[in-house]
Amino acid sequence: MSSPEICIHVCVTCRAAGAPDDGAERPGAVLHRALAEALSAADAPAVRLEPVQCLSVCKRPCTVAVSGPDRWTYVYGDLDPADAVETILDGVRRYAATADGLVPWRERPEAFRKGVVARIPPFKTSSAA
Amino acid sequence: MSSPEICIHVCVTCRAAGAPDDGAERPGAVLHRALAEALSAADAPAVRLEPVQCLSVCKRPCTVAVSGPDRWTYVYGDLDPADAVETILDGVRRYAATADGLVPWRERPEAFRKGVVARIPPFKTSSAA
Numbered sequence: 001m002s003s004p005e006i007c008i009h010v011c012v013t014c015r016a017a018g019a020p021d022d023g024a025e026r027p028g029a030v031l032h033r034a035l036a037e038a039l040s041a042a043d044a045p046a047v048r049l050e051p052v053q054c055l056s057v058c059k060r061p062c063t064v065a066v067s068g069p070d071r072w073t074y075v076y077g078d079l080d081p082a083d084a085v086e087t088i089l090d091g092v093r094r095y096a097a098t099a100d101g102l103v104p105w106r107e108r109p110e111a112f113r114k115g116v117v118a119r120i121p122p123f124k125t126s127s128a129a
Numbered sequence: 130m131s132s133p134e135i136c137i138h139v140c141v142t143c144r145a146a147g148a149p150d151d152g153a154e155r156p157g158a159v160l161h162r163a164l165a166e167a168l169s170a171a172d173a174p175a176v177r178l179e180p181v182q183c184l185s186v187c188k189r190p191c192t193v194a195v196s197g198p199d200r201w202t203y204v205y206g207d208l209d210p211a212d213a214v215e216t217i218l219d220g221v222r223r224y225a226a227t228a229d230g231l232v233p234w235r236e237r238p239e240a241f242r243k244g245v246v247a248r249i250p251p252f253k254t255s256s257a258a
Contacts, residue, residue, distance in 0.1 A: 007252065007253075009249065009250055050250070052250055054248070055247055055248060055249065056203075056245045056246070056247050056248040057246070057247050063247075065247070065249045065250075067249065067252050068252075069252065073202065073249055073252075074185075075204075075247040075249065116185045117185070117186070117246065117247050118184055118185050118186050118192075118194070118204040118246050118247045119183070119184060119185040120138065120184065120194045120196065120202055120204065120249065121138055121179070121181055121194075123136065123196050123197075123198065123202075123252075124136075
């Protein structure tokens with residue numbers, strides 16, 4: 001089987017707003033760990049999970065980016081590590097089921113509707129233009 | 130010569146905050162037109178310019194996304210169509226001069242430092258992993 005083509009990047013660096021710099025595990029690191037565990041389940045969607053140091057959405061942790069070849073890329077913020085895993089898995093299943101990554105607004109998880117930070121069209125190389 | 134591999138997407142839809150829906154040309158459309166003109170100059174960087182209906186950064190027009198193969202993608206907002214063209218060309222020249230799209234913070238145009246909305250790592254396919 002080839003490697004999964006859908007990717008979730010999770011920022012593991014940002015502190016929650018107002019949180020002290022006390023060395024506590026960062027919310028994004030907690031979310032990354034929970035996602036890794038959930039994605040190891042037999043019925044989990046095929047996704048490559050990657051931690052990243054910075055998605056430049058520092059004021060809205062937790063933050064993730066969802067991307068895939070020939071698909072729109074989405075960046076989501078304001079995700080609560082305590083309950084975002086199911087939202088992300090649900091959203092990614094719907095994303096993976098499309099050809100271009102565009103999930104109709106009403107079908108998106110609420111946290112994805114409210115938390116969307118940006119989206120970027122698929123990158124077309126000159127050979128595909 | 131092959132087509133340019135660096136791409137600028139410009140959202141041409143959003144109104145400025147508080148602007149009436151009076152049918153006036155949108156700020157992003159003005160910016161797109163000014164960029165197209167500037168990019169036609171002989172010394173302009175090789176860039177593919179594409180209008181887009183929505184980058185989901187609706188509260189911070191004008192908004193652009195800068196992307197390229199094997200490079201980080203950047204989304205910038207709060208750009209003033211009256212003076213953003215030179216900033217964008219300067220930023221894109223620096224972006225194109227890197228292998229991965231990461232321009233050192235101090236070398237970025239100020240409007241790119243202040244206006245950054247998000248950045249996303251380059252998408253790696255399984256064959257490139």
